[in-house]
Amino acid sequence: MPVKIPPLPLTGGCQCGRVRYEIRAVPAMFYLCHCTECQRQTSSAFGESLRCEPASVAVTGGMHTTRRVAENGSVRLGDFCPDCGVRILHRSEGDPGRLNVKAGTLDDAAWLVPAGHIWTRSKQAFVTIGEDELAYRQGPEDGGSAMKARWRQMLGIEGE
Numbered sequence: 593m594p595v596k597i598p599p600l601p602l603t604g605g606c607q608c609g610r611v612r613y614e615i616r617a618v619p620a621m622f623y624l625c626h627c628t629e630c631q632r633q634t635s636s637a638f639g640e641s642l643r644c645e646p647a648s649v650a651v652t653g654g655m656h657t658t659r660r661v662a663e664n665g666s667v668r669l670g671d672f673c674p675d676c677g678v679r680i681l682h683r684s685e686g687d688p689g690r691l692n693v694k695a696g697t698l699d700d701a702a703w704l705v706p707a708g709h710i711w712t713r714s715k716q717a718f719v720t721i722g723e724d725e726l727a728y729r730q731g732p733e734d735g736g737s738a739m740k741a742r743w744r745q746m747l748g749i750e751g752e
């Protein structure tokens with residue numbers, strides 16, 4: 593399915609408006625995570641992750657950071673608005689090149705179509721994933737390269 597990205601920068605923020613951000617480059621990929629952590633954090637069936645180059649994301653307003661150890665042993669950091677509690681970012685300690693913006697915080701999220709689904713082993717029973725969609729029972733072992741390639745294809749970006 594083709595995706596038409598709005599003009600850059602993409603903008604978003606928390607519910608109360610204290611934290612705002614701009615994404616100044618085309619995101620590397622967009623995917624849905626069905627892990628139980630994302631379900632709890634969003635109080636929904638999945639989390640929406642927009643993978644971005646950290647240098648392309650500019651945040652205004654102070655955030656609170658939480659730290660937890662994931663199932664695979666890596667340390668996950670989550671950045672939240674200290675006033676309204678909305679999660680804006682998540683990242684992995686020791687991996688400064690990887691940053692996920694929680695896509696539900698975008699001012700305009702209507703254009704988004706996921707390139708794939710991860711941690712489907714814990715997805716909610718009512719969620720249907722099409723046979724033609726990329727889906728991983730856990731996290732992709734290839735670092736998400738197939739989802740990145742599909743995202744580029746969906747955006748009409750050749751090569752890379």
